[in-house]
Amino acid sequence: MPGMTAVAQSSSVVVEIGGLPIRLRCDSPDFLRQIEERYTGYVGSPNNAGFDFEIELAPPGAVSQDEDVCVTWDSGRWLMKRGDFRAEWNPSTARGRIQQTSNPYSLDSVLRIVHTLLLAREGGFLLHASSAIRNGRAFLFSGVSGAGKTTIARLAPPDAALLTDEISYVTRRDGPYSAVGTPFFGELARVGENLQAPIEALYLLAKGPENKIEPIVGADAVRGLLGNILFFARDPEFVKMVFDTAFEFVNHVPVRRLTFVPTTSVWELIV
Amino acid sequence: MTNYRYVARSAAIASRALGDETMIMSATNSTLFTLNEVASVIWKAADGVTPLDQIVANKICAHYDITLEVALNDAEALVEDLAERGLLLVSDQPLAQSSSSRGEAP
Numbered sequence: 001m002p003g004m005t006a007v008a009q010s011s012s013v014v015v016e017i018g019g020l021p022i023r024l025r026c027d028s029p030d031f032l033r034q035i036e037e038r039y040t041g042y043v044g045s046p047n048n049a050g051f052d053f054e055i056e057l058a059p060p061g062a063v064s065q066d067e068d069v070c071v072t073w074d075s076g077r078w079l080m081k082r083g084d085f086r087a088e089w090n091p092s093t094a095r096g097r098i099q100q101t102s103n104p105y106s107l108d109s110v111l112r113i114v115h116t117l118l119l120a121r122e123g124g125f126l127l128h129a130s131s132a133i134r135n136g137r138a139f140l141f142s143g144v145s146g147a148g149k150t151t152i153a154r155l156a157p158p159d160a161a162l163l164t165d166e167i168s169y170v171t172r173r174d175g176p177y178s179a180v181g182t183p184f185f186g187e188l189a190r191v192g193e194n195l196q197a198p199i200e201a202l203y204l205l206a207k208g209p210e211n212k213i214e215p216i217v218g219a220d221a222v223r224g225l226l227g228n229i230l231f232f233a234r235d236p237e238f239v240k241m242v243f244d245t246a247f248e249f250v251n252h253v254p255v256r257r258l259t260f261v262p263t264t265s266v267w268e269l270i271v
Numbered sequence: 272m273t274n275y276r277y278v279a280r281s282a283a284i285a286s287r288a289l290g291d292e293t294m295i296m297s298a299t300n301s302t303l304f305t306l307n308e309v310a311s312v313i314w315k316a317a318d319g320v321t322p323l324d325q326i327v328a329n330k331i332c333a334h335y336d337i338t339l340e341v342a343l344n345d346a347e348a349l350v351e352d353l354a355e356r357g358l359l360l361v362s363d364q365p366l367a368q369s370s371s372s373r374g375e376a377p
Contacts, residue, residue, distance in 0.1 A: 219289050219305055226296070226303060236283045236298035243285035243296045 015111065016044030018169045018180045020118055022111065023049035028057055031102050038104040041194045042183045051114070053089070053096045060101055071113055071232040078233070080113050082106075089114060108184065112167065113232050120241045123248060124171040126230040129202075130186075131168040131179045132160040138179035138197040139270055140168050141258065142228045143205035148260065150187040152205065155264050164192035167230065170199065170249070177253050201254045203270075204228075208259035211266050221255035222246050278326075278350050278359050279319030279366040286314070295358055304358065309335065310349055317359060319366035323350060 012025040013035045021044040026032055036043055067083035078096075080087040084106045089096030096114075100106040116126050129142035130149040134157075141152045153165035163169075163179055166186030171178055177199045181192035204216060204224045216224060226246045231238065260266040280286070283298040291308040293315070306314055309331060316326040324343055331342045353359040360366055 219292055219294055222289070222294060223303060223305075231301070234299060234301070239296060239298040239301060240285040243287070247287055247289075 012046070013039075014044040014046055014049045015039045015042055015183075017042055017111065017115060017182055018119070018124075018171055019173070020051065020115065021045070021049045022051040022053060022114070024053050024055055024107070026055040026057065028102070031055070031057060031104075034102070034104045035107065038108075039183050039191070041181075041191055051089075051094045051096070053087075053098055053110075055098045055100065055107070057102050058099050069109070069113070069232055071117075071234070073233065073235045073238075078113075078117060080110060080232075082109060085110055087113075089117075091117075112184065112230065115169070116231050117233065117238070119169075119171065120231070120238055120245070122171065122173055123245050124169075124173070124177075125242065125245055125249075126182075127168045127170055127225075128166070128228040128230065129168040130165040131163040131192075132156050133163065133179070133193075133195055133197040134160045134270065136197055137200035138163065139200055140170070140179060140202045141205050142168075142202060142224075144228070147205040148207055148262070149205065151262050152260070152266065153188055155262065155267060157264065157267050160267070161193045161195050162188075162190075163195065165190070177249060199253050201256055202249075203256050203258035206257060206259045207262070209261065210259065211261060211269055212257075212259040213269055214257045214259075216255045216257050217250075221250040224255060225250060274363060275322035275324070276347075276350070277319055277321070277362050277365050278313075278317040278323055278354075279362075280314065280317050281358055281360055284358050288315070297357060299357060302356070304356070309345075313346055313349060314353075314359075319360070323347070 012023050013032050014021050014023050069082040071080045078089045085100035087098040087110050098110050119125050127142055129140045130153040131138055131140045141149055150165045153162055156162055163181040164184055165188040167182055167184035169180040169182045178196050179199050180196045181194045183191040231242050284295050286293055286295040293306040293311040295304040312330045316330050327342045327346045328339055332339050350359055350361055354361045
């Protein structure tokens with residue numbers, strides 16, 4: 001139209017974690033900018049998205065903060081809710097909706113849940129673990145809060161590429177189990193590098209008076225792994241998938257206990 | 272008249288043998304359980320159609336040095352415990368193994 005100019009303004013952002021591009025649509029340009037900033041390094045091509053979510057921003061105070069996360073399967077949809085969000089996702093249409101406040105960390109939680117659901121179908125999982133790539137191989141350091149995930153990430157030598165200090169992404173889409181960088185961070189407050197490498201070993205962390213590595217096998221390895229896998233869906237088929245995946249993983253990846261003192265010398269053992 | 276008890280593994284669990292042990296995860300609350308060698312024998316034989324006393328006689332007493340009375344008492348305590356946790360189904364009638372299929376996998 002003569003005399004008028006139009007500025008194309010995107011109403012969506014594609015966030016690609018673990019090679020799974022998810023389009024996030026929202027009417028609020030401010031929130032989309034927050035998403036782009038939050039997921040720096042993980043913003044994918046706008047023309048390529050396998051999954052689509054419409055985000056509706058609820059006014060502050062419209063949601064409570066004290067409700068636990070709940071994920072259920074109902075009539076062909078996953079329903080996800082917590083105090084700060086309500087979401088649903090239909091796997092057969094690959095589309096979903098999220099109602100949340102404008103806090104991007106609520107979106108973090110939804111994305112984590114969606115990725116656990118997507119990964120479970122392909123034998124992968126999210127793990128409470130820091131991870132890093134060194135010499136082309138990935139190492140996972142798992143444990144509960146306070147076990148030392150962030151500490152070991154902070155102590156990593158310069159030649160190690162840090163994938164995350166909080167939530168590790170494990171996939172076997174390309175054959176061997178691989179770790180992929182994630183934007184999910186802990187105390188380090190830094191997004192991981194968007195890289196991928198085959199997993200060399202999983203270390204279950206323990207703090208102690210000396211650096212020591214011990215193999216963990218059988219039921220102890222499965223128990224240690226299952227205790228740190230993120231899964232939210234209280235769904236029999238989903239639980240079975242995760243359970244079987246844990247056995248598969250310990251059959252293919254060495255699991256070890258890493259007792260360490262918080263100095264850089266611990267990384268001399270990680271080779 | 273003898274009162275038979277039949278036991279069957281719940282459909283709302285995932286389980287795997289690991290050596291002589293069995294690991295079980297409840298699908299309803301994700302709690303993890305480990306059964307020892309003897310308990311694993313009962314777990315594996317809990318097909319819903321073989322009475323518990325037959326399982327104990329044929330699978331436990333025939334292979335371990337234990338009397339039927341003692342073994343049956345232990346087995347009943349185990350079965351009660353697993354049933355309370357939702358891992359086993361117990362009935363005085365034969366049980367068909369239930370399926371948790373809901374059509375489309377998520």
